[in-house]
Amino acid sequence: MKPFRKPFFGDPLFPFEINHKNIKKQDNELPDHLHDRYELVYVYQGKGTFFIDNTWYEKKSGDLFIIPGNTIHHSLPDNDDPIVSSALYFAPTLLTTEPLDDSYSSLLCYDFARKKKSYRLELQDPLKSITEAALEDMVKEIEERRTGYHEAIRLITCQLLLQINRLILTENGNPNKSLRMAPSWMMEALEQIDEHPELDFSLSNLAEHANVSASHFSRVFRQLTTMNVSNYINAKRMIRAKEMLLQTEDNINVIAEHCGYDTPTHFYRVFKSLTGVTPSVYRKNAF
Structure with a gap:
């Protein structure tokens, strides 16, 4: 089985x-x-x-x-x-x-x-x-x-x-004196996504920048995050979106753009799928 x-x-x-x-x-x-x-x-x-x-x-x-x-x-x-x-x-x-x-x-x-x-x-x-x-x-x-x-x-x-x-x-004794939790190229990629989730990252360009194959990058990324690249980026974008909804009075369309979404419709759809509510409802319920 x-x-x-x-x-x-x-x-x-x-x-x-x-x-x-x-x-x-x-x-x-x-x-x-x-x-x-x-x-x-x-x-x-x-x-x-x-x-x-x-x-x-x-x-x-x-x-x-x-x-x-x-x-x-x-x-x-x-x-x-x-x-x-x-x-x-x-x-x-x-x-x-x-x-x-x-x-x-x-x-x-x-x-x-x-x-x-x-x-x-x-x-x-x-x-x-x-x-x-x-x-x-x-x-x-x-x-x-x-x-x-x-x-x-x-x-x-x-x-x-x-x-x-x-x-x-x-x-x-020391079973592996050179063991590192993650290679430096992966740590750099994670830092880039954390700092700039609004950028148009893709598996292929991240792998190219790291000078490794896309399949190897994907395998190591999933081992460390338990998510694929697109899901991880969306999760990071949601953090920024929630912060902007609560800490600014910016229009939701502006927030969508700052979080890397091409259209407000796309932003609404992803936000609701990950949080269960629309951005407007999330902002309203927080106050």
Whole structure:
């Protein structure tokens, strides 16, 4: 049977979700599935088995499973002793800041897991306590939504991955001294789109500027953003449009032009498809 591709429906510009301390039984688990996002699964209690990339793992308290994007997996909890676990899902773009140390990437543990085909860590204190506290802090940030909570979640995630990476390096040595999360040409492309979403970017001209093939550019772009180029650009344009609708009195036709849309009709159609309301209704409801 072909594996199910799990969808995500959250904010595409903040590709992060957490399912915290869920009770897992066999009848509410997905069959073989995969998804673009990277996943961490931490087990608090219970037992079962976890199928990841053609290997079965015992699943028990203190286990941490590191699952790279597009890895087939499914869980079989014990119905008599169900699993209680937290699952963290994120796209690599959540962590896209240039590292100060060229030899380090937050995604090192995922690269190691994929290369070694070893997806489970059996945590001991203090890393168990660190992991549980980090997950609690993420949930608190989401619930409270204080200023900067997106950045707080990113920093907590990076700090947790740093502790996991240090454990792997201590036990295995540096598996890849030159690992970088994203090539410099991709970081440059993302920065260009972020700064000027109104420009007429296309996959072909972005790939040409990066001096790589369109297929390679598309593959790396999707690995980092979980979106294709046009969807990512539209999402960035929507951020600008929402800001202009709320912070200026500009005519909506002017806003459409500033956001890179050839016609107001095109802008209205895209805005409503992504937000569920027209620009006029969005502006009216905000005040």
